Amino acid sequence: MANILVVDDELGIRDLLSEILNDEGHNVELAENAAQARAARGRTRPDLVLLDIWMPDTDGVTLLKEWSTTGLLSMPVIMMSGHATIETAVEATKIGAQSFLEKPITMQKLLKAVEAGLARNSPGMARKPGMQGVAVSVLADLTVEAAMTGGQTLPPVVEMGPQARQLFELDKPLRDARDEFEKSYFEFHLAKEGGSMTRVAEKTGLERTHLYRKLKQLGVDLSRGKRSAAS
Incomplete structure (x- = not known):
């Protein structure tokens, strides 16, 4: 510091x-x-x-x-x-x-x-x-859509832990299913990075302004990651 x-x-x-x-x-x-x-x-x-x-x-x-x-x-x-x-x-x-x-x-x-x-x-x-x-973060200019459709490679399940094994209900409109996945995706990274928006932006390949907008749209609790890190 x-x-x-x-x-x-x-x-x-x-x-x-x-x-x-x-x-x-x-x-x-x-x-x-x-x-x-x-x-x-x-x-x-x-x-x-x-x-x-x-x-x-x-x-x-x-x-x-x-x-x-x-x-x-x-x-x-x-x-x-x-x-x-x-x-x-x-x-x-x-x-x-x-x-x-x-x-x-x-x-x-x-x-x-x-x-x-x-x-x-x-x-x-x-x-x-x-x-x-x-220095090697070349994904910062990706849009949310690009990150969600293959522009950003997710870590293997064995590294992500039990939280990543959440099952999603697929018998619903694509938009609803995608929003559900994205919310879980970002909540996982917030918890993993202790609530640090800077690190989540780097991990997910998004600019901070796009990330904030997306989290607000999905209704993600931004304090959740910090509570998980403190526990």
């Missing part, structure tokens, strides 16, 4: 990154501009910073340079932007940024960059089990 500072003037970006990183077990501090970032940097001493380049008061590259020249760049900084040029990214790297993430940021790229940054900052830090497959 690490302390991560997310600096971005867009509320939606802050909320999304915070949700993903919190789901991974990290403590997240949020700042919407350079002034708040300076205060948070002095208050929390983050292990890693995710820093947006374009902000209303002071841009991220200028803030990065400020930290570098004042000896405050003691943590890995990952720059983020949806409009930056290659020259800007190179400049940030020369100043001391560890890497650059182009928006929109996918969950896989985010976790991979964060893992690399934390590993660089603390070489002895143990790898998080759920992040080991981030």
